Amino acid sequence: xxxxxxxxxxxxxxxxxxxxxxxxxxxxxxxxxxxxxxxxxxxxxxxxxxxxxxxxxxxxxxxxxxxxxxxxxxxxxxxxxxxxxxxxxxxxxxxxxxxxxxxxxxxxxxxxxxxxxxxxxxxxxxxxxxxxxxxxxxxxxxxxxxxxxxxxxxxxxxxxxxxxxxxxxxxxxxxxxxxxxxxxxxxxxxxxxxxxxxxxxxxxxxxxxxxxxxxxxxxxxxxxxxxxxxxxxxxxxxxxxxxxxxxxxxxxxxxxxxxxxxxxxxxxxxxxxxxxxxxxxxxxxxxxxxxxxxxxxxxxxxxxxxxxxxxxxxxxxxxxxxxxxxxxxxxxxxxxxxxxxxxxxxxxxxxxxxxxxxxxxxxxxx
Amino acid sequence: xxxxxxxxxxxxxxxxxxxxxxxxxxxxxxxxxxxxxxxxxxxxxxxxxxxxxxxxxxxxxxxxxxxxxxxxxxxxxxxxxxxxxxxxxxxxxxxxxxxxxxxxxxxxxxxxxxxxxxxxxxxxxxxxxxxxxxxxxxxxxxxxxxxxxxxxxxxxxxxxxxxxxxxxxxxxxxxxxxxxxxxxxxxxxxxxxxxxxxxxxxxxxxxxxxxxxxxxxxxxxxxxxxxxxxxxxxxxxxxxxxxxxxxxxxxxxxxxxxxxxxxxxxxxxxxxxxxxxxxxxxxxxx
Amino acid sequence: xxxxxxxxxxxxxxxxxxxxxxxxxxxxxxxxxxxxxxxxxxxxxxxxxxxxxxxxxxxxxxxxxxxxxxxxxxxxxxxxxxxxxxxxxxxxxxxxxxxxxxxxxxxxxxxxxxxxxxxxxxxxxxxxxxxxxxxxxxxxxxxxxxxxxxxxxxxxxxxxxxxxxxxxxxxxxxxxxxxxxxxxxxxxxxxxxxxxxxxxxxxxxxxxxxxxxxxxxxxxxxxxxxxxxxxxxxxxxxxxxxxxxxxxxxxxxxxxxxxxxxxxxx
Numbered sequence: 035x036x037x038x039x040x041x042x043x044x045x046x047x048x049x050x051x052x053x054x055x056x057x058x059x060x061x062x063x064x065x066x067x068x069x070x071x072x073x074x075x076x077x078x079x080x081x082x083x084x085x086x087x088x089x090x091x092x093x094x095x096x097x098x099x100x101x102x103x104x105x106x107x108x109x110x111x112x113x114x115x116x117x118x119x120x121x122x123x124x125x126x127x128x129x130x131x132x133x134x135x136x137x138x139x140x141x142x143x144x145x146x147x148x149x150x151x152x153x154x155x156x157x158x159x160x161x162x163x164x165x166x167x168x169x170x171x172x173x174x175x176x177x178x179x180x181x182x183x184x185x186x187x188x189x190x191x192x193x194x195x196x197x198x199x200x201x202x203x204x205x206x207x208x209x210x211x212x213x214x215x216x217x218x219x220x221x222x223x224x225x226x227x228x229x230x231x232x233x234x235x236x237x238x239x240x241x242x243x244x245x246x247x248x249x250x251x252x253x254x255x256x257x258x259x260x261x262x263x264x265x266x267x268x269x270x271x272x273x274x275x276x277x278x279x280x281x282x283x284x285x286x287x288x289x290x291x292x293x294x295x296x297x298x299x300x301x302x303x304x305x306x307x308x309x310x311x312x313x314x315x316x317x318x319x320x321x322x323x324x325x326x327x328x329x330x331x332x333x334x335x336x337x338x339x340x341x342x343x344x345x346x347x348x349x350x351x352x353x354x355x356x357x358x359x360x361x362x363x364x365x366x367x368x369x370x371x372x373x374x375x376x377x378x379x380x381x382x383x384x385x386x387x388x389x390x391x392x393x394x395x396x397x398x399x400x
Numbered sequence: 401x402x403x404x405x406x407x408x409x410x411x412x413x414x415x416x417x418x419x420x421x422x423x424x425x426x427x428x429x430x431x432x433x434x435x436x437x438x439x440x441x442x443x444x445x446x447x448x449x450x451x452x453x454x455x456x457x458x459x460x461x462x463x464x465x466x467x468x469x470x471x472x473x474x475x476x477x478x479x480x481x482x483x484x485x486x487x488x489x490x491x492x493x494x495x496x497x498x499x500x501x502x503x504x505x506x507x508x509x510x511x512x513x514x515x516x517x518x519x520x521x522x523x524x525x526x527x528x529x530x531x532x533x534x535x536x537x538x539x540x541x542x543x544x545x546x547x548x549x550x551x552x553x554x555x556x557x558x559x560x561x562x563x564x565x566x567x568x569x570x571x572x573x574x575x576x577x578x579x580x581x582x583x584x585x586x587x588x589x590x591x592x593x594x595x596x597x598x599x600x601x602x603x604x605x606x607x608x609x610x611x612x613x614x615x616x617x618x619x620x621x622x623x624x625x626x627x628x629x630x631x632x633x634x635x636x637x638x639x640x641x642x643x644x645x646x647x648x649x650x651x652x653x654x655x656x657x658x659x660x661x662x663x664x665x666x667x668x669x670x671x672x673x674x675x676x677x678x679x680x681x682x683x684x685x686x
Numbered sequence: 687x688x689x690x691x692x693x694x695x696x697x698x699x700x701x702x703x704x705x706x707x708x709x710x711x712x713x714x715x716x717x718x719x720x721x722x723x724x725x726x727x728x729x730x731x732x733x734x735x736x737x738x739x740x741x742x743x744x745x746x747x748x749x750x751x752x753x754x755x756x757x758x759x760x761x762x763x764x765x766x767x768x769x770x771x772x773x774x775x776x777x778x779x780x781x782x783x784x785x786x787x788x789x790x791x792x793x794x795x796x797x798x799x800x801x802x803x804x805x806x807x808x809x810x811x812x813x814x815x816x817x818x819x820x821x822x823x824x825x826x827x828x829x830x831x832x833x834x835x836x837x838x839x840x841x842x843x844x845x846x847x848x849x850x851x852x853x854x855x856x857x858x859x860x861x862x863x864x865x866x867x868x869x870x871x872x873x874x875x876x877x878x879x880x881x882x883x884x885x886x887x888x889x890x891x892x893x894x895x896x897x898x899x900x901x902x903x904x905x906x907x908x909x910x911x912x913x914x915x916x917x918x919x920x921x922x923x924x925x926x927x928x929x930x931x932x933x934x935x936x937x938x939x940x941x942x943x944x945x946x947x948x949x950x951x952x
Contacts, residue, residue: 088851108854109862121852125870134866138857182856413860414779418787421772421831425790428828431813432805433797439808492704495697510939511705517885517931518712521908522924526711529718529916534725536714568708596693625798627892632912642800649896655808662801673796 037100039064039190039222040085044094047080054080056246057094062224064189067216069225069237073269076243078226082192085224086113099189109138114183115192118199120175122167122182128154129163132181139186153181157211173204180215190222197232209235230270234258242266247397263394264314272319272350272362275393280311287387290315294355297333299390314393319362321389324351324369324381331384337361339381353383433666440659447653457656461664467644471664474640477555478624481562485570485619486612488563493574494600497581509575512568523564524628531557531633553635561629566619573618577611578604613680620672625665641665712928719921737922747907747923754888754903757819761826762834762884766876768827769834769883774868776835777842778850792832802829803896810897821897826890830883837882841875842868874941881938885931 038061047055055077062068070078083089084096087108096103103111114135122131132150141149154163157177162170170178176196183191193212197205213236216223227233233240234254242249242257242265249269250262261267267275278292287298290313299315307313328334337353340360349370353361363383441453461467496505515523530536531551541547551557581604589603605612627642636643641661648658719738723731741747772791776784794802806825810816815824849871853863869876891905902910904927911917 086855088855107859108851109857109859113855115852115855117848117852119846119848121846121848123849123852123867123870125873134853134858135856138853138862138866186857414775417771418775418779418781420768421775421791422787424768424831425828428806428809428824429794430790432802432809435809435812436801436805488704491697492701495701499694499697500701508701508705512708513935514932515708515712517889517935518715518928519889519891519905519908519924521891521905521912522715522920522927523711525908525912525920525924526714526718528912530710530714532916563707564711567704571704621796621798625800627800642798645800645804649804655804658804659808662804665798665801669796669798 036063038062039066039099040224041097042081042094043097045084045091045096046093047077047084047089048092053246055084055091058248060241060248060251062222064222065220067213067223067225067236067238068241069227069233069239070241070243071227071230071233071269072243072249074228077246078228078241078243079194081243082115082194082224082226085190086115086192087111112186112188113190113192114186114188115194116179116183116196118195120179120196120199122175122178124167126167127163128159128165128167128170128178131167131178132185134182135186149185150181153185154178157181172200173208176200176208177211180211184215184219188221190224193223193225195227195229196225198227198229205232212236242269244269244396249397259318260391261316261393263396264316265396267316267393272364273316274319274322274361275314275316276359277312277314280307280309280313283307283309288313288392292359293357294359295335297335297390298387299392300388302392305392305394315390316393317385317390319350320364322363322383322385324363324365324383326381328382329384332387333390334382334384335361336380337383339379353381436659436662439656440663442656442659444654444656449655457660461657461660466638467661470639470641470644473638474624474642475668477558477562477630477640478620481559481566481623482616482619484559485563485566486616489567489570489574489615490612493571493578494604496571496575497578498583498586505575505579509572512572515564515568520565520628524561524632527557527560527564527633528552531560552633553637555634558630558634561633562623562626565626565629566622569622570615570619573611573615574608577608577615580611581607610680613676617673617676620676621669624669715921715924716928718918719925721918724918725916737918741919741922741926746902747904750902750904750907753819753901754905757822757826757894757903758884758887760823761830761887762880764823764827765830765883766834766838766879769831769836769879770838770872770876772831773835773839773842776839777845791835794828795832799829799890799892800896803893806893807897816897818897818901822894822901822903825893825897826887829890829893830886833886834879834883837879838872838875841872845871874944877941878938881934881941885934885938888931888934889927 040060040062042058042060045055045058046053058081070081072078080089084091085098087103087106087110091104098111098113123134126134129147129150132153133146136146136149151163154160154177157180159174159177159181162174165174167175167178179196197208200208209232212223212225216236223236225233225237237254239251240254240257241251244265250257250266252260252262257266258271261270261273264275267273276290276292276294276297278290278297280288281291281296282289284301286301288301288307289296289298297315299313301307323329323331328336335355337355340352340354342352343350344367347367348364349367351363351365353363355361361383438451439449440457441455443450443452443454443456496508500508528535532538533548533550533552537551538548541549551560585603585607586599589599594602625642627640627646630636630640631643634640639647641664645658645661648654648661717730720733720735721730722734722736776788781787802825806828807816807821810821810824815821845868849867850863853867854860858866889905891903891909894903895906895909904923908920908923908927911920911923
């Protein structure tokens with residue numbers, strides 16, 4: 035096991051009475067593409083700023099390449115950042131912007147020019163080297179910002195919602211550019227975003243943050259299929275979340291009594307439950323089946339259709355159980371023809387026991 | 401932003417930018433004003449100032465009728481100038497804010513800035529020429545068999561000078577505050593059957609209140625302290641407080657007494673500014 | 687509606703009348719500076735450069751012009767430098783007593799000039815700085831500083847708040863970021879501020895007159911001529927002063943408009 039490139043140990047960051055980051059422990063390895071994702075105010079940008087030295091941790095330590103970074107000033111570390119606003123220098127042209135970091139490190143003018151030109155060309159900006167920043171399009175400015183950050187050949191690149199200002203079709207293109215670049219360079223990318231599609235499309239590992247805590251760390255697939263707690267289940271994807279108490283404990287399964295009915299869920303290996311323990315579980319909306327007749331699946335609940343949402347070939351149905359619990363189901367548009375949805379008609383939602391997944395409590399509730 | 405970039409311990413960089421103004425203003429702004437207060441207690445003996453603490457200057461100034469008549473005259477003229485200027489400027493600002501295109505407004509504001517960079521003295525001298533008994537206005541009026549009218553060395557002359565001083569600034573301030581009013585609110589008022597005049601005092605004036613009051617305050621400050629118009633166009637009879645300061649220092653060498661006058665002026669201005677700002681930011685009674 | 691049009695027309699006519707009032711003294715001054723009559727009246731006398739010749743051939747005027755220029759340039763530099771520091775502190779930092787701090791910086795224009803003049807002269811002779819050119823420079827710097835600060839602060843508020851941090855992130859120290867980013871970004875406002883404060887100083891007479899001994903500035907000379915008698919030389923000098931100031935203002939305006947555009951685009 036190699037030594038991690040970045041180590042967060044018990045890192046706390048306070049702004050006055052507000053705690054932006056609560057006791058963070060995290061390792062990031064060389065060559066990884068890590069995405070921090072969470073709602074606004076969850077501490078993800080603060081984490082990035084801590085890494086860049088723009089904030090100093092209130093407690094704990096941050097190590098970069100084994101070296102303690104807590105008190106190291108921003109300009110004394112090699113942690114270039116691609117800003118949400120891009121923060122290109124408007125009084126410099128594309129090449130001069132890219133040269134900036136080299137100039138600050140005392141490189142000669144001709145070396146600077148050569149490196150800057152090379153990076154701009156590599157990012158497909160060969161024609162625009164001497165252009166004023168104000169004359170470039172959004173996507174081109176993005177590339178200048180990338181070149182400016184990469185020209186000093188850092189081990190780690192920080193990206194703070196860099197695609198949030200771009201049009202949807204450009205976002206997809208830039209995602210491709212970024213993943214290709216990261217693979218070719220083999221350096222660590224730490225990417226902050228609130229967009230699930232960006233994080234899941236590019237990252238090797240996703241860190242879900244909420245209320246200053248790391249809620250879950252894992253591959254996109256892990257996070258999507260096995261959300262660790264209620265926060266993650268609600269934030270990621272379309273999960274049905276049901277809560278109740280344990281009624282019956284068996285080796286493989288638990289029977290959970292909820293206001294909407296009794297359901298069986300897989301008994302998690304890492305925790306033990308007693309009868310009448312409170313418990314929550316999630317069922318992904320794309321793993322349930324909708325039918326007009328009560329089905330004989332493991333779990334089945336009667337519900338009313340509230341509304342529906344078409345996104346291409348997939349339809350999301352918003353339903354409500356008899357006790358008022360909100361439920362969601364994602365079905366193929368083709369299947370929908372069979373059940374002919376009309377509002378206010380009863381349906382049955384069913385799922386096999388293995389599709390359910392027991393949630394932990396949110397860290398803030400512990 | 402500012403809260404994210406936090407200060408750590410003693411930040412020499414931050415202090416390097418913060419300190420110059422503090423040192424400079426303490427030395428050359430607060431210092432002179434505090435010294436002015438101290439000076440009002442000094443005495444002049446044999447044309448030399450003696451540093452002491454004596455209330456004689458205050459007692460003397462406050463017991464003189466000319467001081468009080470001068471005070472009342474100055475206060476009265478400045479108040480009158482404020483009212484007159486506000487009334488003259490408002491229709492013009494209203495027109496600039498609502499009745500002309502953006503381009504015309506931009507140019508108008510630009511042309512209103514120009515007078516700030518022509519010497520106020522030269523403009524006053526021009527009025528002297530225009531308003532004199534054999535001046536331009538009277539020679540034009542003479543051709544149609546009117547006049548001549550005595551306009552110089554009268555309060556009218558002073559007032560013309562004050563208007564020259566304050567109108568450009570006042571129209572700019574009023575126009576800026578009026579043009580920031582959401583036009584939809586005015587439309588809404590019309591829509592609800594609010595007449596044109598009523599819209600002005602029920603909707604427009606309350607919405608632009610802060611700008612209008614600040615403009616009026618500047619009128620008062622400028623006219624209250626100006627000495628050029630009352631001196632050259634008003635004939636300094638009666639003298640205003642500023643003229644009193646000049647006379648007491650330049651001819652009488654009585655600096656401490658001039659300081660007393662100056663402190664009275666500043667106190668008046670502070671009180672007026674305080675009242676104006678409180679009035680401007682007061683919530684309208686519902 | 688006819689009524690609307692009539693109101694609109696009346697308001698516009700009123701506006702024109704107001705501008706005539708504001709510009710009457712300026713135009714009069716320029717016109718009579720070319721008029722041969724000693725006492726200006728209508729109808730005009732002959733066209734002449736006589737008053738300009740008198741002014742240009744007057745060695746006292748030349749001295750006054752040089753004094754004015756020197757005072758204006760030095761005051762503008764001091765006012766702009768301190769104004770920059772203050773504007774930057776306000777932009778970048780939050781600190782305790784920031785309200786009083788800004789009040790201290792912005793208060794001078796609310797004090798009548800004649801009081802500033804009296805207080806300044808008394809204080810400067812008290813602390814032994816009463817050399818008259820120096821006194822005028824100090825007083826003018828105090829008067830101009832708030833304008834300089836306002837202009838530069840306005841420009842700084844157009845600066846992306848992450849621009850400075852971006853420079854640190856790319857290896858610039860705080861001083862380095864100041865030199866490489868903040869100052870280049872603010873440069874147009876700095877030039878505007880230098881022009882405008884120089885123009886303000888060039889026109890100021892109350893303080894200059896009060897504190898001037900032998901070293902008179904141009905407005906002080908005007909004041910003294912005006913005190914004597916009606917003299918059309920004043921019109922000629924006034925026209926000169928006007929041209930100087932307006933040139934500075936136009937330069938400032940052009941630079942400011944240009945940077946406004948750049949600010950928006952970036």
